[in-house]
Amino acid sequence: MDSLLDQSSLFLQQLVNGITLGGVYALIAVGYTMVYGVIQLINFAHGEIYMLGAFLAYTMVTLLGLPFFAAFILTILICACFGVILDVIAYRPLRNAPRLAALITAIGMSIFLQNLALMIWGSQIKSYPREILPKIFYQTAWSLGEATLSWLQVFILVVTVVSMAILHLIIHRTRIGTAMRAVSLDKTTSALMGIKVNRVISFTFAIGSAMGGMAGILVGLYYNAIFPTMGYIAGIKAFAAAVLGGIGSVPGAMLGGGVLGIAEVIGAGYLSSEYRDGISYAVMIAVILFKPSGLIGRQIGEKA
Amino acid sequence: MMDLKKLQKNPRLFFLCLFFLAVLLPWLPMGGSTNYVIRVLTTAVLYMVLALGLNIVPGFTGLLDLGYVGFYGIGAYTSGLLAIHYNMSLWLILPLAALNGAIWGILLGAPTLRLTGDYFAIVTFGFSELVVLVIRNELWLTRGPMGLPGIPPPTILGHPLTRDWEFFYLILFLLVIVLAVVTRLHDSRVGRAWFAIREDEIAAQCCGVNLIRYKVTAFAVSASIGAMAGAFYAKWFKFIHPDMFKFWESILILCLIVFGGMGSIAGTMLGALILIPLSEVLRAVLPQSMFSARYLIYGLVLVLMMRWRPEGLIPFERAQARKAWQAKERLGL
Numbered sequence: 033m034d035s036l037l038d039q040s041s042l043f044l045q046q047l048v049n050g051i052t053l054g055g056v057y058a059l060i061a062v063g064y065t066m067v068y069g070v071i072q073l074i075n076f077a078h079g080e081i082y083m084l085g086a087f088l089a090y091t092m093v094t095l096l097g098l099p100f101f102a103a104f105i106l107t108i109l110i111c112a113c114f115g116v117i118l119d120v121i122a123y124r125p126l127r128n129a130p131r132l133a134a135l136i137t138a139i140g141m142s143i144f145l146q147n148l149a150l151m152i153w154g155s156q157i158k159s160y161p162r163e164i165l166p167k168i169f170y171q172t173a174w175s176l177g178e179a180t181l182s183w184l185q186v187f188i189l190v191v192t193v194v195s196m197a198i199l200h201l202i203i204h205r206t207r208i209g210t211a212m213r214a215v216s217l218d219k220t221t222s223a224l225m226g227i228k229v230n231r232v233i234s235f236t237f238a239i240g241s242a243m244g245g246m247a248g249i250l251v252g253l254y255y256n257a258i259f260p261t262m263g264y265i266a267g268i269k270a271f272a273a274a275v276l277g278g279i280g281s282v283p284g285a286m287l288g289g290g291v292l293g294i295a296e297v298i299g300a301g302y303l304s305s306e307y308r309d310g311i312s313y314a315v316m317i318a319v320i321l322f323k324p325s326g327l328i329g330r331q332i333g334e335k336a
Numbered sequence: 337m338m339d340l341k342k343l344q345k346n347p348r349l350f351f352l353c354l355f356f357l358a359v360l361l362p363w364l365p366m367g368g369s370t371n372y373v374i375r376v377l378t379t380a381v382l383y384m385v386l387a388l389g390l391n392i393v394p395g396f397t398g399l400l401d402l403g404y405v406g407f408y409g410i411g412a413y414t415s416g417l418l419a420i421h422y423n424m425s426l427w428l429i430l431p432l433a434a435l436n437g438a439i440w441g442i443l444l445g446a447p448t449l450r451l452t453g454d455y456f457a458i459v460t461f462g463f464s465e466l467v468v469l470v471i472r473n474e475l476w477l478t479r480g481p482m483g484l485p486g487i488p489p490p491t492i493l494g495h496p497l498t499r500d501w502e503f504f505y506l507i508l509f510l511l512v513i514v515l516a517v518v519t520r521l522h523d524s525r526v527g528r529a530w531f532a533i534r535e536d537e538i539a540a541q542c543c544g545v546n547l548i549r550y551k552v553t554a555f556a557v558s559a560s561i562g563a564m565a566g567a568f569y570a571k572w573f574k575f576i577h578p579d580m581f582k583f584w585e586s587i588l589i590l591c592l593i594v595f596g597g598m599g600s601i602a603g604t605m606l607g608a609l610i611l612i613p614l615s616e617v618l619r620a621v622l623p624q625s626m627f628s629a630r631y632l633i634y635g636l637v638l639v640l641m642m643r644w645r646p647e648g649l650i651p652f653e654r655a656q657a658r659k660a661w662q663a664k665e666r667l668g669l
Contacts, residue, residue, distance in 0.1 A: 146631075147632035271458065310469045320451060
């Protein structure tokens with residue numbers, strides 16, 4: 033009986049960890065899915081924006097001595113600007129080029145930014161100094177048996193849910209959100225209706241990058257580790273989440289992130305921890321092969 | 337620039353001269369640096385072979401393949417394991433490695449080549465990451481992160497190859513074979529079908545090109561060339577490790593063909609011939625800690641080439657015709 037209780041609380045703990053991780057994946061996945069929705073481009077450099085978010089907040093907290101929450105907000109704003117700059121200098125000139133060219137540019141930017149970070153911050157793993165962070169992060173918010181939920185996890189979940197809600201409102205209740213939906217349906221017609229397509233695309237990059245940068249800080253806090261290659265794996269996993277939910281669909285990205293986070297933590301706990309990263313790749317490949325439209329995405333034709 | 341124009345006009349003559357220079361190279365007086373120069377050039381020729389193989393997929397058929405290094409790794413481990421456990425001859429290992437690469441290429445390609453380009457890129461990427469994960473974790477087969485040391489050297493007529501120039505000739509020989517295969521394919525019916533797919537899939541299909549069959553063929557040929565290069569690499573380096581087959585290698589090879597001219601055989605080779613020795617120069621010039629940042633340059637090359645010269649140093653011959661067609665399309669003719 034005792035061991036059964038242990039088993040169930042272990043499971044509960046992993047579920048909680050999985051949901052936290054899934055929330056963060058969802059935050060990154062939103063950036064992929066929105067950009068894909070408007071310009072049908074896999075923005076490989078999105079993972080690097082996430083990594084830059086973690087590093088920028090780290091630099092502000094340690095070097096400039098800013099309080100954590102100020103650094104948090106400032107980083108999000110800077111990441112949004114980064115997203116716009118990325119769009120304007122790298123992707124906009126290639127808007128009418130073959131898709132292969134844009135895809136190669138995206139990979140090139142990703143490699144470039146990652147190695148730039150490597151040159152600036154070095155390859156050593158960094159972590160946010162504990163004394164700067166609010167102490168409450170490391171206290172238990174809620175516990176049941178052996179399973180615990182820390183305030184840090186609560187913070188991550190709250191930030192995720194609130195930003196998703198704001199995003200939903202922006203997309204469905206504002207003029208720019210309506211414009212975004214129009215552009216993702218048909219660029220030419222939107223332009224004819226007087227929508228400034230390039231401005232809308234840049235806005236999409238800004239929102240996606242803001243959320244990506246935020247996710248970077250949250251993961252940096254959660255795992256206590258920031259390093260230049262962190263964006264590469266997280267980026268791919270978030271992309272897998274976006275694909276799982278149905279690329280182009282924002283609620284799909286949230287759902288996909290949650291499912292993938294739980295699948296990864298449970299799979300690593302019960303199946304094999306060596307293949308932890310492999311679970312996301314396998315899920316992604318399986319979804320692409322068998323149900324390319326994802327769980328709740330719109331149908332994609334042969335020539336999307 | 338004058339030289340580049342001449343080169344574009346008649347790359348064959350240029351490469352023939354280069355080839356004879358390469359054959360004579362080990363006998364040129366270079367003092368103490370002969371072995372170093374030969375090793376660098378062996379690497380460059382190895383990457384020429386790799387780039388020729390990768391070029392078939394993005395260059396000829398227009399699909400972005402981010403998992404090429406997976407086949408390179410499969411070939412290297414096939415070669416290493418066969419050599420260690422069965423002490424097999426190089427002349428058996430090379431075709432077997434190529435065959436193994438082709439099998440995996442077909443297994444991966446047949447279901448995924450139905451997808452649109454972006455999804456295909458992502459699935460191939462996932463595949464190469466899975467290959468590295470399997471190599472790293474299946475200790476019983478690959479010894480995982482301990483690597484696979486002590487691969488016996490190849491022998492020719494009972495004479496084991498140990499010296500640098502012997503390996504240099506071996507890879508030159510492989511390059512000639514691969515080059516012959518690739519140029520013949522390029523000029524064949526299959527090649528024309530590939531270019532038709534690249535230019536317009538739907539039009540190609542309407543003309544009776546079986547899309548799946550030709551795409552899988554391209555993928556399998558590309559995979560087998562990658563695996564064969566891997567087999568040589570294992571025999572040459574005598575030690576292989578999962579970290580040698582990470583995603584960055586795929587990017588490096590992609591960078592070579594983008595730089596040289598995607599789809600162009602001469603351009604692909606020129607790209608490898610310029611960028612690989614350059615990277616070795618950087619290794620000598622940069623401090624150890626900064627060496628890994630050379631990928632910064634590769635990333636920049638990809639971005640700048642796509643922006644300013646998407647056709648590469650030596651454009652694909654049919655690119656001119658394509659440009660005229662695109663200009664017409666823009667005018668609405």
